[in-house]
Amino acid sequence: MILLIAILQTALVVVIIPVYWRQHGWKNFLWMSDIALFGSTIALWWPNRLLVSTEAVSVLVLEIVWGIDILLRLILGSRFAVLSKYMFQREIPLWIRLLSLFHVWLPWLLLWQVMQTGYDPRALVVQTVVWWVVVTACYFISTPEENINCAHGVGQLPQRLTPVGYLILLLFFVPVCVYVPTHFFLGWVAGG
Secondary structure, three states: OHHHHHHHHHHHHHHHHHHHHHHHOHHHHHOHHHHHHHHHHHHHHOOOHHHHHHHHHHHHHHHHHHHHHHHHHHHHOOOOOOOOHHHHOOOOOHHHHHHOOHHHHHHHHHHHHHHHHOOOOOHHHHHHHHHHHHHHHHHHHOOOOOOHHHOOOOOOHHHHOOHHHHHHHHHHHHHHHHHHHHHHHHHHHOOO
């Protein structure tokens, strides 16, 4: 079963890379969810506790929020968050949007991988450093329209802060409010 999952996910990644590169450009691969997709795929072939734990800390909560956002949009017609907004943009071909459904199973795959390998508590520090580096890079190389990893804003918050003030808040908010609780949850789930 693990081999089948590894083959299917690898095939998806092989399709996603050229399609996303052509549709969205290379910067799209800086999204934490894309990084986690690639990391989890590598870990399916070469299980590594630190890699799996780092990717789980990175996206577990945000991927679940993405899924809830899609579900609420489909059922109620209203958004819960801005993470899945692009899934309803008709200018993006449907088949390309459907490739993003990896967001639905990715958190559950990562959770399963953590339960298989165990949780490495170093993941919190590693992912925080990755977050700081990637989001800072996104701030300088992505446009506000691309807004990769929300480096340029979420809702009305950036209007109340300077752009640098917002970036500093984002750099610390996600690790403290998302990664730390996820770290403790994963340690509990993995029995550590």
